[in-house]
Structure formats: structure tokens, C-alpha cells
Amino acid sequence: MIDVRPVRLETRSLVLEPLSLDHSDELLETVDENTFQFYMGIMPATLSPADFRHYIGQTLAYPNTVSVVARDKASGKLVAKSSFMDIRAVHDGLEIGMTWIAAPMRGTYVNPEMKLEMMRHAFEDLGCVRVQLKTDMRNLQSRAAILKAGAKFEGTLRKHGIRPDGYVRDTAMYSVIAEEWPEVKRLLEDRVAAAGSQP
Secondary structure (H helix, E strand, O other): OOOOOOOOOOOOOEEEEEOOOOHHHHHHHHOOOOOOOOOOOOOOOOOOOHHHHHHHHHHHHOOOOOEEEEOOOOHHHHEEEEEEHHHHHEHHHHEEEEEEEOHHHOOOOOHHHHHHHHHHHHHHHOOOOEEEEEEEEOHHHHHHHHHHHOEEEEEEEEEEEEOOOOEEEEEEEEEEEHHHEEEEEEEHHHHHHHHHHHH
């Protein structure tokens, strides 16, 4: 049975810190009007500091979820946020999701380094047999990034969730299982090496 707790993780270029309310103002600088356009769960009512802080509080209280922020070692700035979520302890599985990356850092070393370390922690430290990822079917950028991270497409969950604006979304589901992890790890390590440590 896996036991997922807040943890500090480190990569070549990033430090992954447990999310806290103290991150609210700095983390707000990493989002824009498009960050939450495909979310179907909780999201800030507006991008005001007060609403965003309330959203971070909701995230911290979200069931079966442990969230992290990614701090760039070179600049000292927060550049991303993600979560271990849908934690199924008795089934040794979880999801990596509720993720965003600051716009200037998309397509750089941030996503592969973060995914590599979070999956490594899930499979090697926690003993997961399955890590899943999912996204809105319309989110082509996210779907491409998930495939690029080595996950396999499993299918479409039709009419899976209703967004706050009333849109009923279809969800694309992906996963990596323990037997695939060594190859996925090599793939991500190669991507990290190719990306370097600068955008």
C-alpha cells in the first residue's frame, strides 16, 4: 500500500517543494488567463491575489491530493505547479495532474525534469504499479506533452466532467505502468539531457 506524503524532491535544475499558502503570491505570477481553460475541477474565481490564495487553500484541502511547486535553481523563481492526485493507496496507483507551467518555461527543461522526478518518486520511492495522466480532449498541447513524456493513450472517457462554465468535457486518459517505467525513464532522461538547463 503506497503512502503519499508531502515531500521535497530535487532535479538538476529544479527543487520541488510541498505547496503551501505562503506560495500564493509568487505562484500567481506563473499563471495567465489561459492557465485554467481546460480544468474541470477547482480553479480560482478570478486571478486576484485574494481569489488565488483561496484557490490554493482549496487545493491543499483537496482529497487524495499532495501538491508541489517547482522552483528553478538558477533564477530562484517558481516556474510550475503539479500534484500527486487520485491516490489509490490500496491499489498502488496515483495520477500526476493539476499541472501548469509558466508560459516562458513551456517547451523547456521544466516539464521533462518535473515529470521524470515525479514519476521516479512514484515508481521507485512509493512503489506504484500505475501512474496515470489525463487531460481535456481539446487540449492538444497537453495531449502531445503527455505522449512525449512516454505515457500510453488508453482511451476517451466520454462526458467525463462538467466545467464551471457548463461545458461537458471528454477526457483523454493515459498511463505508465511499472513494467514500462525503465524505458520511460530512459526516454525522459534523454529529453532532459537534450533540453539542457536553460530555456
